[in-house]
Amino acid sequence: MDIAIIGAGAIGLATAWKAAEGGAAVTLIDPAPGSGATHVAAGMLTPVSELTYGEEPLLRLGLASRERYPSFVAELEELTGLGTGRRTDGILLVAFDSDDLRYVDDLRRFQESLGIPSEALTGREARRLEPMLAPGVRGGLLAPEDGSIDPRRLTAALLAATERTGVRLVRRRAAGIVVERDAAAGVRLDDGTEVRADRVLLAAGPWSGDLDGLPPGTVPSVRPVKGQVIRLRTRAPFLGRTVRGLVKGSHVYLVPRADGEIVVGATQEELGFDTRVTAGGLWELLRDARELLPGITELDFAEVTAGLRPGSPDNAPMMGATGLPGLLLGTGHFRNGILLTPVSADILSALLLDRPVPDIAAAFTPDRFTADRFTAEVSQ
């Protein structure tokens, strides 16, 4: 079977690898693999501390993906010899003031009601774990099974894995879908040439709706949600694990890597396809990071980037068939693309290869927005 995948972010790369491993002839199309949200992402693997009311299905998908990560990374390392910087030292969520603590307590109760283990800590206990935390932090929560990964190393390893498994990488922009007899028959590139395929997977993040040839309504709304992220470097040990903070109602996180990099993120801005780095964005991140960890000002500045998360209407990914036969969708991963990479690759490659799809995928089909079931319930 010939498969074309548009978009070589984490999701497209991992799916290409798994589909090729499953015996398909895969062509992966992207002018700059791994250069989108994947390049900017911090790589937190934290279904637990990202938990939101009403998003329990997404939690379950995140937990499934977190559980899949050890074997996924082991397969990747065995195939390519490349590491991914994955860490499993937990994620500490801390509350800066009493209002923030009320939010964290509420989150803990919600987690408990769902049977998710997390450990409530006093401010002192949190500071024993992370001595660089500001003395005033009020308390926190430890999600012991959460962790992080370096998305840039993950991308490099996935790219190597696609090479090893014979994926053909076409470094061009996809301009449109070739439609024949009311079905997807391939991809038209920006130079006018075509890549023929039996199945096409659209994994182009917020650009997924922009292709020519798509009948209206084929792809549900995927919108860009901008995130600005700062990378700092430390020469002395500064953080033992990822720290997320709630600081006077706003969120900030710091993800340390073994090589001394510390990723500080992230803004969440609804500004369309805008990747400008702004004074206000950087200021807010550094302001909150400094409240939480006063010593941050001594670290070296390394990099600042802005990327676009692919946001779906309900923040959950859209994976599965579209209204156009032969065209599948694999995007909308929003804030969770890196976390959801293993489970998404399993689901999407199974769909592409006509193999049994994990049950958990049923809640994430793209057609779920056609029926407004929630609205109907509430208006009664």
Place this chain on the structure above:
Amino acid sequence: MTDTGADPLVIAGEEFGSRLIMGTGGAPSMHVLREALTASGTELTTVAMRRVDPSARGSVLDVLAACGIRVLPNTAGCFTAGEAVLTAKLAREALGTNWVKLEVIADEHTLLPDPVELLDAAEQLVADGFVVLPYTSDDPVLARRLEQAGCAAVMPLGSPIGSGLGIRNPHNIELIVERADVPVILDAGLGTASDAALAMELGCDAVLLATAVTRAQSPATMAAAMRHAVEAGRLARRAGRIPMRRYAQASSPFEGLASGRANL
């Protein structure tokens, strides 16, 4: 005779069937926001112009358009009259409306309005032809000054934005309502349905809220609760409440009871 007929909210000569004005900040997702707005029955909803790109697809503006809800741009995030005026003008250009919710805040921690900058910006925007709806503190004097400056409504806070503390000074809200000849819209601080009902019972013409709905565990359910609360509070205000008494007053008369019993 019941008096529950048509009772539109009128702002600057335009009628709205719903007296609940919604904000959009804080919703966990566009889908949840859409459900909540639908359940609220709102016809007018604010959008922070500094936080959207009017040309972007799938944005909150698209959600409002799909729901048929009129957009009220606001100047959230501005600290000076200069910024607020500029933001209002950009909004007018981008959205083609001269209505603006004017918000000029004094500091990030309390998000309280800066009264001096607010009045300054209001005067400039009114002079430029805007329909100005200012978010103000619950100071009756400032509310009157804003009205005199030509604002189309006044929007006093119940308590700080997002605090959910309810109406901390109902007496001031009553004083504002008593003197105002433009609609009074209780804006900010509401936490739950009874707060919204109280605002309407105090005589406010409408309620504007966001966080109480968007950050509730079930936003759409809370939006439905707010819709009912606003309607209930408005009806109670129109009905005219009873005076409060120190001692009980039986609702059915005692007279004749003894003879009535004798017949049993």
